[in-house]
Amino acid sequence: IMSGGLLLYLKPRRSKSTIIYEYSFPSISNMLSSWCQYEALKYVSFPAATLFKSFKLAPVMAMGKMLGNKEYPQYDYVVALFIGLGITMFMSGSEDLEFGYDVHGEKASAAWTGVMLLGFFLFFDSFTSQWQSRMFQRHRDLSMIELMFATSAFSTVLSFITLVHSKELGPALSFVVQHSEIHLHFFLFSICSTIGQLFIFYTIKNFGAVVFAIIMTTRVLLSIALSCILYGHEVGSTGFLGLMVVMGAVCYRIKRKAEGKQLIRWQGIGDEKAMELVQEWHEHADM
Structure with missing residues (x-):
């Protein structure tokens, strides 16, 4: 609904060369990546999951x-x-990754399940970004807003079909009806998600990918620190060293990308750079 409203308000040029089924591929992969990401939190801590996402450079x-x-x-x-x-150092220093069994014959650690789910998340998320970049490369008249709306529309339809097929639509609607306070939460979540994506696009287009990468790297550090403070996640010396290795590598890459470029670019890039914008967005937005 939010992206549709933006489409009507901004009225970008409509793409005449795209075929509607092309939007379904990033929609499906985006849904699967989101499911894997949230499901993984059942098995690994938030700091570990957050840091693991930094490895998305490799699958991308x-x-x-x-x-x-x-x-x-x-x-x-x-x-x-x-x-x-x-990441390996951090996970080994903060998560229980043993394959041992307890006295009941059950696995003592389920952290590897979380690692596997995060691996699938990276795979599906990298496919989403590369497919969208491919669409911009093939369809020069495609706008960011149109892509956002079409992908969201497909996700809505596919989510509805999934709920019906799994017979979870009734319980989901019943839960929403019985807990009226969740309506405000849904509304705020949608507003924040849409505005957040627009801010991401605006930052990359007007200030450059380097500034955006610095912002997202800082966010990762703050998120991990707050999670450890508020929820008592323990990070040993090995885990802390692993965190420093990851952040050092990310900062080094930012430095190399910034060489010979103006750090803050006040003049926005045009729609012909939309492919680059999507690439940078997916590379850093979920970190």
């Missing part, structure tokens, strides 16, 4: 090679390697 590069035959600078591969090393 792999998917870019597969779908778009893209080339990446050598330092990206080195950064991805160090991020993976840092």
